[in-house]
Amino acid sequence: MIRFENVGLRYGMGPEVLRDVSFVIDRGSFQFLTGPSGAGKTSLMRLLFLALKPTRGLMSLFDHDVATLSRTDLPTLRRRLGVVFQDFRLLDHLSTYENVALPLRVMGKEETSYRTDVVELLHWVGLGHRVHVHPPVLSGGEKQRAAIARAVITQPELLLADEPTGNVDPTLARRLLRLFMELHRLGTTVVIATHDIGLMDQYDARRFVLNEGRVHIYD
Ligand SMILES: Nc1ncnc2c1ncn2[C@@H]1O[C@H](COP(=O)(O)OP(=O)(O)OP(=O)(O)O)[C@@H](O)[C@H]1O
Numbered sequence: 001m002i003r004f005e006n007v008g009l010r011y012g013m014g015p016e017v018l019r020d021v022s023f024v025i026d027r028g029s030f031q032f033l034t035g036p037s038g039a040g041k042t043s044l045m046r047l048l049f050l051a052l053k054p055t056r057g058l059m060s061l062f063d064h065d066v067a068t069l070s071r072t073d074l075p076t077l078r079r080r081l082g083v084v085f086q087d088f089r090l091l092d093h094l095s096t097y098e099n100v101a102l103p104l105r106v107m108g109k110e111e112t113s114y115r116t117d118v119v120e121l122l123h124w125v126g127l128g129h130r131v132h133v134h135p136p137v138l139s140g141g142e143k144q145r146a147a148i149a150r151a152v153i154t155q156p157e158l159l160l161a162d163e164p165t166g167n168v169d170p171t172l173a174r175r176l177l178r179l180f181m182e183l184h185r186l187g188t189t190v191v192i193a194t195h196d197i198g199l200m201d202q203y204d205a206r207r208f209v210l211n212e213g214r215v216h217i218y219d
Pocket residue numbers: 011014017035036037038039040041042043044
């Protein structure tokens with residue numbers, strides 16, 4: 001599903017922040033991406049969600065070589081992804097409910113077909129009392145949970161989550177991990193970038209450890 005061969009990434013004229021990164025991520029697999037601060041986790045996630053292209057090497061996603069993607073391919077591929085951004089990226093003029101429902105609306109679904117699912121998911125992530133408020137009044141942890149709900153509501157083929165439990169307490173983090181595990185059980189390929197060793201210890205999954213731009217894989 002994802003293939004990296006000797007991928008390198010640099011920002012502008014700066015040094016390479018990812019170096020000779022090679023791996024394969026199979027459809028339906030689950031992996032954590034970890035490593036010290038500044039090691040390149042967010043940069044690797046940006047490549048995976050097609051916000052950046054490698055400056056060298058080969059990267060393919062869903063069997064498309066990203067170097068040759070056209071402008072029209074990008075939105076089509078992105079629709080197959082669910083992404084939890086580190087900075088959440090909720091739309092402030094929409095309610096929590098509307099933010100989570102947005103990917104379904106963009107897909108052209110009728111509200112009657114998803115209303116119950118969205119409300120149930122918001123309850124599951126502990127936002128049952130926040131359905132109709134707008135993001136500016138949500139706490140950091142509440143925004144994070146709304147962002148997670150928005151990323152999983154479509155049951156995407158590939159879920160990419162950057163520090164998805166960074167703003168919540170350990171009990172809630174375990175609950176959110178259960179949500180990712182359930183999605184994985186239903187067939188989604190999952191990549192979670194995290195510093196949280198306690199979280200990783202709760203699920204026996206492959207670990208990608210980044211260090212100074214290089215990746216080591218522990219199966
Ligand atoms: N937009 C950018 N422009 C220039 N350099 C950048 C940019 N974003 C990240 N970097 C640099 O790339 C390197 C890797 O950063 P990145 O954010 O990918 O690491 P990280 O492992 O996600 O760190 P953290 O765990 O602290 O979020 C760092 O040296 C950082 O300064």
